[in-house]
Amino acid sequence: MVGQLKSLINLPGLDASMKSIAEKIENEIRITPEEGLMLFEKGSLSTLGAMANFIRERRHGNFTYFNRNFHIEPTNVCVFSCKFCSYSKLYSKREEGWELSVDEMMEKVKAYDGQPITEVHIVGGVHPKMDIYYFADLLRKIKTHRPDLHIKGFTAVELDYMFRKAKLSREEGMKLLHDAGLDSLPGGGAEIFDAGIREQICADKVDAAGWLDIHATAHQLGMHSNATMLYGHLENYAHRVDHMEQLRNMQDRTKGFNTFIPLKFRNYDNEMSYLGEVTAIEDMKVYAIARIYLDNFNHIKAYWPMLGREQAQLTLSFGVNDIDGTIDDSTKIYSMAGSEEQAPSMSTDELVALIKQVGREAVERDTLYNIVKKY
């Protein structure tokens, strides 16, 4: 394996508290929130990398997962006004954005006929006129056309709005969409759970308790979901630890999360452009600490359209074991926020080469991490 480290306890330069964390990791004992904070405050890049890689290789060896997917972004018109968002247009300015009809979205699905795609990821703005019945119709049409395609769709933010507008409870709304064909939920909309930071960056959308409850509702119906954390803006280390602690607690109860995806705040063309972006070193530390902290999450994913290809490769030595999918230039969220990837698309061969170039084994998975093919 790439790391081949036998023990963490003798890593150079560890003080007593860091040594105690290293011991816990070796013995598969959960670290506390205080220790999580200590990792952010005191952990050097090399120590965090060694710890995270140790866990990553113990769980997954050299396997690095990817999938074959594409996105549908039904609209970028949004009733909310998150300050970090470079993508959305208010309803009053909707002529500057896009609104896809069900038929137009079905054309996008049909464009992949005959191609070995396993997942469609549907996510977009929160449009006041696209209600739960509109999307249930879309889901049914996709499933009728291609029953084997896994539909991962709608952030808790979109779902919260749809359910409230239809006057349905979360259980009723989720069941309606699940029955129509929704298989799992993506991890977006979580941002940072801390109420004070949320108030400053995305005051008007679903709060932390609501986000968590919507995911718990999906898990209770046997659906899986992902979780994200938007970092590198106004939050401090304690907020990041609190965010991961809330996810870890919920995962203990429901076991429904597949993967955790840290999302780096990108500052192009949004109301928080005055903030700088954190360094690549900080990015690697976040991935590593996520791998160490979230002992009940099986997978940590780096979303390559947001980080760029070279940084995505680097994350594979910092706890990450999944780099998402082929995407096929079907998402605009990150290109509009300033990512290096202006038209994100990679063929399967390119994704495999990217993984192999850093000495890892490329494994194609489906959404639920069943192995499709080893390369």
Ligand code: V47
């Ligand atoms: O919730 C928006 C983020 C998320 C910016 O579950 C930004 O597999 C950085 O959650 N800088 C939506 N981030 C995307 C998302 C996602 C992506 C890929 C895979 C999965 C999955 C989920 O994008 C939003 C928000 O946190 N975001 N604007 C920005 N300027």
Ligand code: SF4
């Ligand atoms: Fe709307 Fe999502 Fe952008 Fe917030 S992040 S303004 S909810 S599209």
